[in-house]
Amino acid sequence: MPIVVTAEDLQRLPIDPGGLAVQPDRGWVLVNLETIVWTGAAEQTFSAVVLGTPVEVRARPIDFTWDFGDGSAPITTTDPGAPFPNHSVAHVYSAAAEQRQVTLTTRWAGEFEVNGSGVWQPVAGVATTSEVSEPFEVRTAETSLTNG
Secondary structure (H helix, E strand, O other): OOOOOOHHHHHHOOOOOOOEEEEOOOOEEEOOOEEEEEEOOOOEEEEEEEOOEEEEEEEEEEEEEEEOOOOOOOEEEOOOOOOOOOOOOEEEOOOOEEEEOOEEEEEEEEEEEEOOOOOEEEEEEEEEEEEEOOOEEEEOOOOOOOOO
16 A cells, blocks of 8 residues: 555644734834735645654645735735845735734645655645734824924
């Protein structure tokens, strides 16, 4: 009987989702300015035993779905994002709100190697992880010109 790692097996692994960062990180953001997000999700390797046989399993993030919690359509990227000033994933809130949270769902592809064979085989299907940011307020700001 050949050893196979299934999507269900992959989902049961303790995949570290990588964290979800929101910038600025001060408990509030401003309407009409970019709110930057990113994750540290990265490839991970696990050792397991399947039917008494040692197996190595690799999981790598394949895409990221960002839901900004304001009713706008979630966006899916293959980019994990980055902090300012090199940011690549951001959202502009159009209205003030007392509380918003960003939800990140990451899909993971897997491959496995049986008993140190050096032959990596794909896992049919994917695993998912989900993270939610700390709540933050979306504020409006008014500017005023001053003399001196």
